[in-house]
Amino acid sequence: MRPRRAYPVTRNAAALASSAAWLIAAACSHSGSPPSTTAAAPAPTPTAAAPTADLTKPPVLGAPKALTLPDVVARALPNGLRLLVVEQHELPLADFVLVVKSGGETDEPGKLGTATLATSLLKEGTTTRNSLQIADQEAFLGVDIFANSGWDATTVQLHTPTAQLDSALSLFADIALHPAFPPAELERLRKSRLTSLLQVKDRAPEIANRAFAAIVFGSAAYGHPLTGDEASTNAIQQADVRRFYDTYFRPNNATLLVVGDVKPDDVERRARALFGGWERGTVPPANYGQPATGKGTTIYLVDKPGAAQSSFRIGGVGVSRTTPDYFPLTVMNTALGGSFTSRLNQNLRETKGYTYGASSGFAMRRTPGPFIASAEVVAAKTDSALIEFMKEVRAIRDTIPRDELEKTKRYLQLQLPGRFETTGGIAGQLAGLVPYDVPLDFYNGYTQGIAAVTQAEAQRVARQYLDPDKLAIVIVGDRKSIEATLKATKVGDVVVVDIAGRPAM
Amino acid sequence: MAQPRETRSVSPDRFRRRLGAPNVPLPVRWLFPFVLIVAPVTVVAQAVPAIAYEKYTLPNGLEVILSEDHSVPLVAVNTWYKVGSGDEVTGRTGFAHLFEHIMFMGSENVPVGKFDQWLEAAGGNNNGSTNADRTNYYEWMPANALPLALWLDADRMGRLLPTMDQAKLDLQRDVVKNERRQSYDNVPYGRAFETILAALYPPTHPYSHSTIGSMTDLSAAALEDVKSFFRTYYAPNNATIAIVGDFQRDSVKRLVQLYFSGIPRGPAIPPRPQVTSQPVPKDTFLVLEDKVQLPRLYYAWRAVKAFHEDDAPLDVAAYVIAGDKNSRLYKRLVYDMQVAQDVSAFNNSQRLDGGFQIVVTPKPGHTPTEMAKLVNEELRKLTTDGITDRELARAQNSTRAQFLDRLASDLGKADQLNFYNYFSGTPDYARQDAARYDKVTVDDVKRVVVSYLGKPRVTLTVVPEGKRDLMVTGVIQ
Numbered sequence: 001m002r003p004r005r006a007y008p009v010t011r012n013a014a015a016l017a018s019s020a021a022w023l024i025a026a027a028c029s030h031s032g033s034p035p036s037t038t039a040a041a042p043a044p045t046p047t048a049a050a051p052t053a054d055l056t057k058p059p060v061l062g063a064p065k066a067l068t069l070p071d072v073v074a075r076a077l078p079n080g081l082r083l084l085v086v087e088q089h090e091l092p093l094a095d096f097v098l099v100v101k102s103g104g105e106t107d108e109p110g111k112l113g114t115a116t117l118a119t120s121l122l123k124e125g126t127t128t129r130n131s132l133q134i135a136d137q138e139a140f141l142g143v144d145i146f147a148n149s150g151w152d153a154t155t156v157q158l159h160t161p162t163a164q165l166d167s168a169l170s171l172f173a174d175i176a177l178h179p180a181f182p183p184a185e186l187e188r189l190r191k192s193r194l195t196s197l198l199q200v201k202d203r204a205p206e207i208a209n210r211a212f213a214a215i216v217f218g219s220a221a222y223g224h225p226l227t228g229d230e231a232s233t234n235a236i237q238q239a240d241v242r243r244f245y246d247t248y249f250r251p252n253n254a255t256l257l258v259v260g261d262v263k264p265d266d267v268e269r270r271a272r273a274l275f276g277g278w279e280r281g282t283v284p285p286a287n288y289g290q291p292a293t294g295k296g297t298t299i300y301l302v303d304k305p306g307a308a309q310s311s312f313r314i315g316g317v318g319v320s321r322t323t324p325d326y327f328p329l330t331v332m333n334t335a336l337g338g339s340f341t342s343r344l345n346q347n348l349r350e351t352k353g354y355t356y357g358a359s360s361g362f363a364m365r366r367t368p369g370p371f372i373a374s375a376e377v378v379a380a381k382t383d384s385a386l387i388e389f390m391k392e393v394r395a396i397r398d399t400i401p402r403d404e405l406e407k408t409k410r411y412l413q414l415q416l417p418g419r420f421e422t423t424g425g426i427a428g429q430l431a432g433l434v435p436y437d438v439p440l441d442f443y444n445g446y447t448q449g450i451a452a453v454t455q456a457e458a459q460r461v462a463r464q465y466l467d468p469d470k471l472a473i474v475i476v477g478d479r480k481s482i483e484a485t486l487k488a489t490k491v492g493d494v495v496v497v498d499i500a501g502r503p504a505m
Numbered sequence: 506m507a508q509p510r511e512t513r514s515v516s517p518d519r520f521r522r523r524l525g526a527p528n529v530p531l532p533v534r535w536l537f538p539f540v541l542i543v544a545p546v547t548v549v550a551q552a553v554p555a556i557a558y559e560k561y562t563l564p565n566g567l568e569v570i571l572s573e574d575h576s577v578p579l580v581a582v583n584t585w586y587k588v589g590s591g592d593e594v595t596g597r598t599g600f601a602h603l604f605e606h607i608m609f610m611g612s613e614n615v616p617v618g619k620f621d622q623w624l625e626a627a628g629g630n631n632n633g634s635t636n637a638d639r640t641n642y643y644e645w646m647p648a649n650a651l652p653l654a655l656w657l658d659a660d661r662m663g664r665l666l667p668t669m670d671q672a673k674l675d676l677q678r679d680v681v682k683n684e685r686r687q688s689y690d691n692v693p694y695g696r697a698f699e700t701i702l703a704a705l706y707p708p709t710h711p712y713s714h715s716t717i718g719s720m721t722d723l724s725a726a727a728l729e730d731v732k733s734f735f736r737t738y739y740a741p742n743n744a745t746i747a748i749v750g751d752f753q754r755d756s757v758k759r760l761v762q763l764y765f766s767g768i769p770r771g772p773a774i775p776p777r778p779q780v781t782s783q784p785v786p787k788d789t790f791l792v793l794e795d796k797v798q799l800p801r802l803y804y805a806w807r808a809v810k811a812f813h814e815d816d817a818p819l820d821v822a823a824y825v826i827a828g829d830k831n832s833r834l835y836k837r838l839v840y841d842m843q844v845a846q847d848v849s850a851f852n853n854s855q856r857l858d859g860g861f862q863i864v865v866t867p868k869p870g871h872t873p874t875e876m877a878k879l880v881n882e883e884l885r886k887l888t889t890d891g892i893t894d895r896e897l898a899r900a901q902n903s904t905r906a907q908f909l910d911r912l913a914s915d916l917g918k919a920d921q922l923n924f925y926n927y928f929s930g931t932p933d934y935a936r937q938d939a940a941r942y943d944k945v946t947v948d949d950v951k952r953v954v955v956s957y958l959g960k961p962r963v964t965l966t967v968v969p970e971g972k973r974d975l976m977v978t979g980v981i982q
Contacts, residue, residue, distance in 0.1 A: 053763065055660075056614045058623055059652040065578040065751075090576045091554075091909055132840070135830035140895070142902035161909065188843060195846045195868050198798050202693035306796060308691040309683070340630075341621045350618070353679025356687045376687045378679075407626040414628020414647050421577050422913040 067417050067447070070426060072440050073264040080252030081275050084430060084440070085264040088423050094165065094260030095427040096158040098176050099434045101255075102248035103149045105221040105286045105366070111240050113228020117189060118241035119149035122156065124185035126178040131185055134175065143168045145175060151222060152366045153435040154248070159424070162261045165270075173274040176249070181241055193233050200499070204304050204476040205376065207499050208311035211302050212474040214501035216316055216370055220289030229500070250281035255434045259427040288367045291317050294470040297492040299386075302499060303479035309355075310382040310477030311374075314389055316470060318371035321364040321436040327449040328457040329362055329465065335408045335458070336360050336396045337373055343392050344373060352388065354381040362465075366436060371465065379478055383485035386475070390468060390491055397462045399455055413447045553908045553939045558922060558932050559754060565770040566742025569761055570922050570932050572749045574915055580750030582654045583643040583919035584662075585927060587745075588738035590718070591637040591711030591778060591857065599681070599718015600726055602635040604734050606677040608642065609633070613664035617673070620657055627653055637712050638856040639927060645916045648751040655748075655764050662744065663768035665735055671728050678723055685717050693797045694967050701805045704789050704963045705860055711778040712858055740771025745926055749919040780857050782809060784960035791965045792976035799846065800975045801866045802873040803965040804880065808861040808957050811854040811928055817941040818949040819852040819861060819957065824900035825892050825950060826850040826863065826883070831899070833883045834865070844871045844879070856928060861957060873966045877981040884958055891951035901942050908939045 075083040104115045123145065124131040138145055143160040156176045160168040200206050210225050217223030228236075256275065258267045294316050319329060330338075337344035337360025348358040355375040363369035373393070377385040400408075420426050433442060473492060475482070487494050498504045558572040590601045609631075611617040624631055629646030631654075644654040689695040699715035706713035746765075748757060784807050809815050827834045827850035838845035846866045853860050865876040911917045912935075925934035966976040 055656075055764065055767070058614075059656050061627060061653060062649045064628070064647045064649045067578070091913060093909065093913075132831055132836070136895075136899065139829045139831070139899035139903050142906035144906075161906070188840070191843060191868070192846065195799070198869065199693070199846075202797050204691060308686045339625055341618070341625050346618070349680055349683075350676070353676050354683070356680060356684040376683070376691070378683055378686060407622065411625045411628060414650075415630075417578055417647060418628075418630075418645065421579060421915070424913070 064414055069443060070420060072430070074440065075264070075268055077251065077272060077276055079276065079278055079280055080250075081271070081278065082255040083268060083271055084255060084257045084434075085262065085267050086257075086259040086426050086430070087262065087264070088259055088426060089261050091423075092162045092261050093423055094158075094160055094162055094258065094262050095423045096160075096169065096172060097257040097259075097427050097431055098156040099255045099257060099431055100154040100156075100249055101152065101253050101435045102283070102286065103151050103153050104224075104226040105151055105288060106244065106248065107224065107228070107232075108240075109219070110232060111228075111236050112224040112232040113193070113226065114232075114236055114240050114244050115149040115154060116226050116228075117186075117193070117233075117236055118181070118244040119147045119154050119156075120189055121181050121185060121241055122147040122175050122179045124189065125180040125182040126174045127180050128178065129171075129174060130182070134171070137167070137171050141168055141171070143171075145172055147175065150226065151369070153431075155431060157427075169270060169274060177275070177278060179245060181238055181245070183238055186236075186238055186241065190233060190236070193227060194230060196227070197230055197233065204307055204309070204311040207302055207304065208313045208374075208474050208476040210499050211300060211476070211497060211501045212313040212315070212372065212472065213370070215300055215472050215474065215497070216294075217291045220291040221286065221367065222365065222369060223291070247281065248283060250283055251275065251278045252280045253283045257427050257430050257434070259430070260423045286366075294467075294472065297469055297471045297473065299473045299475060299486055299492050299494045300497045300501065301479060301483060301486065301494055302474065302476040302497055303504070304476050305478055305480065307476070307478045308379060309376045310379055310385075310475050310482060311376055312385065312389065313372055313374050313474040314393075314471055315360075315370055315372040316467075316472055317368050318362040318465060319364055320366060320368050321438065323364065325461050325464075326364070328453045328461040330412065331405070331408055331450060331453040332396065332400070332458045332462050333360055333362055333371075334412060335400055335404060336392065336462075339408075339411060341407075343396065344375070344389070347388050347392060348375055348377070348385060352381070352384070354378055354385045354388070358389075379481055382475065382477055382482040383489050386473070386486065386489055386491055393466055393468050393471070397459065397466060397468075400458050402455065405453075405455055405458060409450050409453065412450050416443070416446060553905075553936045554912065555936065556912070556918060556922065556933045560926070560932055563741065563761070563766055565766065565768055566740070567765055567768070568745035568926070569758075570745065570747040570919075570926060571752075571754050571757060572747070572918065572922060573752060573754060574749055574918070575751050577915075578648045578751045579645065579915055580648045580651045580654075580748065580752055581643060581645040581915035581919045582651070582658060582746065582748050583641060583916065583923055584658055584744055584746045585923040586640045586642075586739060587638075587743050587774070587777075587927065588640055589636050589638045590714065590716040591855075592738070592775075593711075593714070593718075596722055596725060597718075597730060598714040598722040599685075599716070600722070600730060600734065601640055602716050602718065603678060603681050603723060603726055604731060605633045605635045605640050605642070606681055607669075607673055607731060608661055608665065610673040610677065611668060612661040613667040614660050615657060620661075623653060624650070624657070629654060635716055636855070637716060641920065641923065643916060643919070645914075651748070651750075651752055651757065652760055655760050658746070659764035659768065662739060662741065662765070665739065666732055669728070669731060669735075674726065674728055674731055678726065681717075682720060682723055685720065685723070689715075689717060694795060694801055696793060696795065697801070697803055697965060697967050700791060700793050701803060701860075701862070701963055701965055704791055704965070705785060705805050705807060706858075709778075710780055710858070712780075712855065712860075736771065737775065740774070741765060741768050742770050743774045745923055747919040747922045747926075747932070749922070750915040777857065782807060782858050784957075785963060786961065788961045788980055789963045790976070790978050791963065792973055793965060793967045794970045794973065795967050797967065797969050799866055799869065800873050800969065800972065801864065801967045802876045802880075802977060803963075803967070804863040804877075805963040805965070806861045806957055806960060808852060808859040809854055810858050811856060812938075812941075813854065813859075815949075815953050815957070816852070816854045816859070818945050818953040819854070819859075820904065821897065821900045821942065821945050822887075822950050822954050822958075823850040823852045823861070824903065825887070825896045828903070829899060831896075833887065834863070834880060837883060838865065838876070838879055842879075844868055845876060873968075873975055873977050874981060877964070877977050881981055884954065887951065887954045888959060892947050894947065897945065897947050897950065901945065904942045905939055908935055911935075 073085040158172040344358040358375035360373035627650035631644040633642040827848045834848040922932040926932040968975045
């Protein structure tokens with residue numbers, strides 16, 4: 001029913017990290033009470049008045065309330081584990097999220113998919129509980145524990161009613177700290193993963209994602225699928241998953257986020273008891289490599305015979321999460337493809353009817369992640385849709401009219417409170433900052449950061465980061481019916497490739 | 506359930522109220538492909554809190570439910586019209602949902618495109634969804650934008666038709682056809698659900714077709730259908746508006762009065778179809794070829810409508826069969842034997858009727874017929890030996906956990922108030938709903954497995970193209 005809040009500006013593949021990273025009242029002191037923080041409200045819409053009785057005109061709205069961001073209490077354990085606590089007492093619930101600042105970028109050639117496999121194995125056995133016992137306790141307690149590995153981060157998350165905190169936390173800590181990586185479970189997950197890889201062939205959007213990453217990033221980080229491929233899945237040994245865990249699951253490489261009906265002192269006491277004995281380690285930096293510089297705009301066609309729609313992924317290498325252009329890029333992309341009324345969606349869906357939705361986004365990661373514009377387009381309009389995509393990429397490089405820019409900025413500013421509504425929402429926002437060492441007061445300046453974006457700045461970043469002559473255009477669809485018309489668009493050479501971006505015949 | 510989920514997901518699970526709802530997306534107005542979700546969450550063993558609310562009815566029949574929540578400066582508006590795909594006439598499947606799309610195309614005082622633009626400029630978002638029983642429309646936004654959302658909703662409730670035209674219909678028809686392609690036709694196994702519905706229910710049954718509808722019927726929808734559907738169903742006397750969030754009730758009542766009271770009551774709403782719940786007359790075997798690597802086996806039975814006395818026991822049965830790693834089918838087929846890639850079971854009880862399904866995907870080298878045999882063995886064990894106390898506790902505790910999470914957001918709360926209002930007449934029925942699950946016994950579960958899953962069923966095998974020999978063709982012992 002409800003779409004998740006659309007916020008394509010950044011994307012973090014770590015399970016918990018939701019797309020937008022942003023927040024929050026900072027309290028970086030080791031302990032003590034952090035300052036209560038109130039971000040300035042954005043400029044109100046033009047005037048404020050009581051509702052008018054003229055029903056033919058939209059009502060004039062009062063000023064939005066000033067936004068009060070929740071306080072974050074920051075502490076640290078002697079072993080280096082950082083602890084961030086946000087009190088939220090509306091419901092008797094809590095989220096505990098262990099964020100480890102390493103993920104699939106650490107996968108070694110030939111062993112791609114190690115990080116995700118190791119993380120999946122966390123719930124498949126500890127030194128004192130086997131897989132079925134873990135699952136039994138989780139269900140019996142009625143709690144949820146998730147372990148996911150993405151790019152730049154791995155998260156283990158517990159969602160629990162506070163009534164179950166003791167038992168739930170001990171299960172959670174056992175999963176995070178004492179995995180056994182049983183060989184039989186590794187073999188079972190390997191078999192399951194090989195079957196999943198076979199089933200990827202059924203889904204054009206997934207084929208498009210894989211081909212796009214391979215073409216844009218090659219052998220650099222972010223170029224391989226997080227779950228690896230058939231050869232790498234067959235190659236991974238128990239020693240590999242253990243090495244990932246032993247190397248990166250270290251308190252000095254991790255943060256424990258806690259949001260919910262809790263008190264910081266109590267959380268710290270529990271954290272010390274459960275995580276205090278966790279040993280530091282030397283964490284080597286990941287080798288991110290360097291993606292090849294983009295070629296001239298090229299259409300990479302992956303054949304999916306009989307496909308009713310063509311999956312579009314258009315883009316290239318974008319920016320890192322710590323880019324100084326965060327705000328202008330956020331505004332520019334929101335206007336291009338970041339909301340329902342954005343240009344791509346308005347054109348391809350609401351004007352042309354070619355698709356159920358078109359969008360774009362910058363996945364801002366530790367090193368520059370991809371910019372991707374995407375849509376699932378009815379096969380017969382594949383060429384027409386490509387022409388419209390290209391038109392929009394070119395057009396956004398021209399001035400964004402003042403009205404459109406202001407609407408976009410207000411949308412971004414006024415949406416801010418909605419991201420702090422639930423414990424999961426708050427945890428998600430924090431989890432998006434942690435892997436990149438973005439200061440916790442980042443979102444105190446969010447409203448002002450957006451406000452400061454000028455037409456000239458938006459235009460500058462559009463021209464700097466969106467080059468219509470250097471785009472990778474991946475289209476997965478029915479080659480027989482779309483190849484000729486794609487060639488006729490003359491947008492770029494058409495190269496037929498496979499799911500890994502390798503030339504096919 | 507226990508499957509790792511490593512790709513981006515837009516599944517709307519969070520607001521499903523059932524244990525294991527159908528693995529078929531509910532048609533919604535739009536999905537944003539880039540949206541990442543925070544991992545879904547649940548909770549347990551905690552009383553479901555009461556929701557303070559006020560409900561009243563305007564003279565024109567519009568029901569209003571107000572619930573203040575001042576925890577954050579946000580508000581949600583959620584309007585249910587009591588019409589869904591179950592009310593569609595022959596030859597117009599998919600129309601209720603197509604109409605939902607058209608409701609966003611502007612109204613007398615709202616030019617095309619402005620519904621979305623004005624809301625976004627105020628920091629608001631919106632969407633709508635349709636199922637067999639109802640259509641809902643919702644906006645969520647900063648609290649100060651509430652008057653705008655109410656005014657927009659009132660304008661389309663009262664004055665949709667003056668600016669309605671063929672172009673609006675044609676455009677959204679194309680969008681909806683692409684929604685069908687994206688969510689059903691171009692998705693592996695995407696046509697299984699509607700194939701089952703057509704076999705499970707007789708053609709006159711309101712649930713015998715899918716909400717998304719057929720391409721042929723979508724093509725046939727005419728402007729006159731839009732007008733007549735609006736006049737028949739989109740009247741204040743067929744709607745309930747729930748408003749939840751940071752507002753003062755008195756001022757919102759004045760706004761509701763100002764914007765909605767002038768909308769005239771419509772004619773009496775046609776009675777919803779009457780149905781009789783009964784098993785399928787005899788075992789039915791179907792096959793569907795699809796562009797898939799692996800075959801998949803579906804079992805479907807007729808079951809009961811929502812809140813029927815056997816509804817909660819059937820939910821628990823679904824959990825015990827395939828709801829967690831220790832469930833009967835998951836543990837045996839996926840975990841121990843490793844002959845299946847995935848299993849699921851769900852009890853899909855709706856307002857008028859319901860069904861129960863079990864779905865199994867065999868791993869490469871294994872067949873649907875093998876799966877059928879194993880599933881039948883496990884079902885037989887349930888009917889002879891019943892379930893354990895621990896199995897019951899896992900199901901009950903996990904189910905109870907879901908109730909609290911639905912109240913975490915204003916929008917979730919508003920939709921819950923509307924749901925219970927429609928199904929039980931009491932917006933704050935969540936506690937009574939939760940109590941149903943606490944009362945389920947091991948004997949109840951055994952009884953419903955015998956009485957519903959022991960009856961004739963629909964057996965569908967989805968097979969890779971050209972592999973019809975994989976079809977399950979008879980009752981497997």
